[in-house]
Amino acid sequence: MPLDPNIKIEPNPDGNEGNWSNMYAQLIDKLQFIMNSIWPDITYAINRLASYTANLSIQHQTALKRVLQYLSGTKTYGITYKNIPGSHISFLGYTNAAYKNRDDNKLTTGYVFIAVEGAITWRSSRQSMTAESSTKAKYIALWEAGKEASWLRNLYNELGFTQKEPMVIMQDNTGMVAIAKNPMFHKYTKHINSHFHWIREKIQDGQLDIEICCTDKQTADALTKSLACPKHDKHSKAMGLLPV
Amino acid sequence: MEEMKKDIHTEWETTDMGEPTKIVGIEITQSPGQISISQGKSIENILK
Numbered sequence: 001m002p003l004d005p006n007i008k009i010e011p012n013p014d015g016n017e018g019n020w021s022n023m024y025a026q027l028i029d030k031l032q033f034i035m036n037s038i039w040p041d042i043t044y045a046i047n048r049l050a051s052y053t054a055n056l057s058i059q060h061q062t063a064l065k066r067v068l069q070y071l072s073g074t075k076t077y078g079i080t081y082k083n084i085p086g087s088h089i090s091f092l093g094y095t096n097a098a099y100k101n102r103d104d105n106k107l108t109t110g111y112v113f114i115a116v117e118g119a120i121t122w123r124s125s126r127q128s129m130t131a132e133s134s135t136k137a138k139y140i141a142l143w144e145a146g147k148e149a150s151w152l153r154n155l156y157n158e159l160g161f162t163q164k165e166p167m168v169i170m171q172d173n174t175g176m177v178a179i180a181k182n183p184m185f186h187k188y189t190k191h192i193n194s195h196f197h198w199i200r201e202k203i204q205d206g207q208l209d210i211e212i213c214c215t216d217k218q219t220a221d222a223l224t225k226s227l228a229c230p231k232h233d234k235h236s237k238a239m240g241l242l243p244v
Numbered sequence: 245m246e247e248m249k250k251d252i253h254t255e256w257e258t259t260d261m262g263e264p265t266k267i268v269g270i271e272i273t274q275s276p277g278q279i280s281i282s283q284g285k286s287i288e289n290i291l292k
Contacts, residue, residue, distance in 0.1 A: 027290070030290050031290065033269075034269075034283055034286055034287065034290070037268070037269070037270050037281075037283060038270060038281050038282065038283050039283075068290070068291060071287050071290070071291070072287070072291055075283075075284045075287040075288065075291075076282070076284055077282065078271075078273075078280045078281050078282025078283065079280065079281050079282075080278055080279070080280040081278060081279045081280070082277060082278045083277045083278060085277075244273060244280045244282040
């Protein structure tokens with residue numbers, strides 16, 4: 001896996017030494033380009049490491065080397081899209097948000113959309129606001145994924161693959177699904193900014209549906225935290241990353 | 245597809261280079277019923 005889940009990445013305690021940083025920044029730049037083309041599985045690692053570019057320690061350089069080693073081992077891999085004859089042409093989304101993975105108390109949003117057995121669009125980014133509960137953070141992540149799904153739906157329609165069924169986004173948080181599907185007044189949701197409830201509107205219009213999946217099958221986890229080997233491999237496979 | 249190619253060709257000067265194999269560093273492999281995209285070359289360049 002690109003990032004070791006057992007090692008906690010911390011900001012440099014000694015301040016900037018400024019010796020390696022240029023090379024580090026250049027490498028991050030190149031890796032950011034490739035992660036957006038076919039490597040959803042290193043997106044989280046690169047984003048995380050990129051946030052330390054201005055103030056490096058040996059730990060970050062070692063972590064980056066690990067990503068390079070991972071890539072060297074998987075360079076023959078690629079995303080394979082398989083056409084299943086007779087199946088409905090559509091896409092499936094996974095979204096999640098993770099807590100406690102960052103040193104600044106901000107959460108990471110992750111989403112990935114899978115079509116014809118390969119990842120077509122993905123994102124891993126830091127949430128700009130501090131969410132006080134993981135349910136709220138996941139709700140924000142769902143909102144971001146919902147926007148992407150809406151765009152994808154329009155794109156599919158434009159290309160002639162009319163989407164009549166609601167688009168499905170998988171989630172592993174039952175509380176959040178309740179907030180999204182039930183517009184009842186909840187004590188815990190009154191402070192959530194109303195623009196996030198755009199999601200409810202989409203669900204009521206029948207354009208979007210949220211389904212619960214078990215944590216094991218939550219592919220978006222690969223975009224929100226560093227995972228141990230078997231899980232990471234499983235999620236990469238689910239995103240269509242296989243030896244070509 | 246062929247018609248579209250013809251339409252484009254009448255409007256502009258074009259050359260048909262066949263199936264794409266590479267675009268912005270992404271290698272494309274096609275086989276019946278599936279398309280794979282990989283990036284071995286770019287990774288080798290980074291690792292150098």
